[in-house]
């Protein structure tokens with residue numbers, strides 16, 4: 001066990017472990033948390049209140065989260081000293097305790113770190129960014145039928161233009177690369193261009209798509225859509241699509257059907273392909289594949305730009321989405337806006353087992369310490385975390401209570417200003433209201 005310098009390991013509680021490729025969760029797991037900068041402390045307090053209450057109400061003392069504070073961002077600099085934005089022991093603690101919750105972090109200016117979030121993802125190899133996007137009735141939304149959108153986006157987290165391989169225009173490196181490509185491969189990159197590299201590997205694509213399909217099977221979802229821009233970027237985005245289908249067919253043949261196969265095999269009346277029936281996959285969970293192609297998970301693909309239209313025009317046709325890094329970045333914020341914005345959008349970054357659950361918005365520094373903002377994103381990330389632990393009862397309690405609280409129009413400023421007849425409350429009051437409405 002690692003010895004920490006500043007992290008105080010609680011006396012009570014036990015570690016979550018991975019045994020025989022399975023997450024093993026004790027009744028009193030120690031879960032590290034990073035409070036976060038700016039509005040972080042406000043939304044963390046609210047979140048802790050709601051999560052603890054839900055576990056208490058769901059399991060009546062039989063289960064309990066034992067929180068352990070770990071440090072990143074401005075608080076880490078306070079605790080560990082100058083430029084220590086992301087101490088090694090923070091990363092070690094997440095690795096060792098497997099599951100953690102995190103508030104938003106300031107991006108340090110200077111100091112050699114581009115982004116703490118990107119650094120955490122890379123150090124822990126958190127290769128999938130998972131963002132569920134669904135509507136909570138009553139939340140103000142810019143679209144007519146926000147309830148039709150209920151998707152889970154799996155965004156590849158480690159490759160693509162986000163790999164950070166960039167060369168500034170007119171530098172020696174940029175000039176050398178331009179010359180190498182122009183001369184060696186008869187291309188015509190303009191002189192003095194800046195250069196960015198977009199690596200997309202078979203390994204990275206396949207493990208991401210595999211995660212997405214596993215999630216679809218375990219959670220009884222209807223389809224997995226590979227979103228790519230392969231019509232233009234054939235050997236990166238196009239290859240992502242090809243490798244996605246390859247892993248789907250190789251590892252999940254009995255569970256999936258491709259859209260093309262579905263068109264060929266199961267034409268409904270008027271030649272229209274019937275949608276798969278929700279509920280049909282429950283039987284898959286015991287490892288028994290369903291024989292009927294109509295009850296398999298449909299694996300399909302869409303070009304990225306068209307996908308933005310599709311999510312607005314035909315949202316109900318999409319379910320789980322798997323996509324490279326940059327598409328995923330755009331798509332998850334756009335989809336979140338459709339159901340009421342980032343204040344309510346949860347997220348997680350996961351590896352094979354390690355899971356870091358986090359608010360998807362930033363530190364909103366102008367509201368820091370005002371007890372004002374919406375804690376919904378971090379609370380719902382906590383709900384995702386509870387589901388990851390298998391604590392479904394507690395997760396359901398929070399979701400139902402958030403629905404009730406929003407329907408009753410007792411909400412924070414961001415939602416209140418868009419709702420008629422709403423009662424505006426502080427961040428902490430919103431959390432108390434959620435606890436009060438919890439059955």
Ligand code: NAD
Pocket residue numbers: 103104105106107117342343358359360361362363364365366373374375376377414
């Ligand atoms: P931001 O998300 O912090 O704020 C943008 C605006 O969104 C805010 O002014 C506020 O109006 C609104 N907002 C954000 N969270 C809200 C909430 N919970 N409730 C209600 N309204 C909310 O984005 P920014 O201003 O671009 O970034 C500020 C800092 O946060 C930067 O240092 C940035 O690098 C960092 N950041 C961190 C993360 C992260 O840790 N995951 C993500 C994005 C930005």
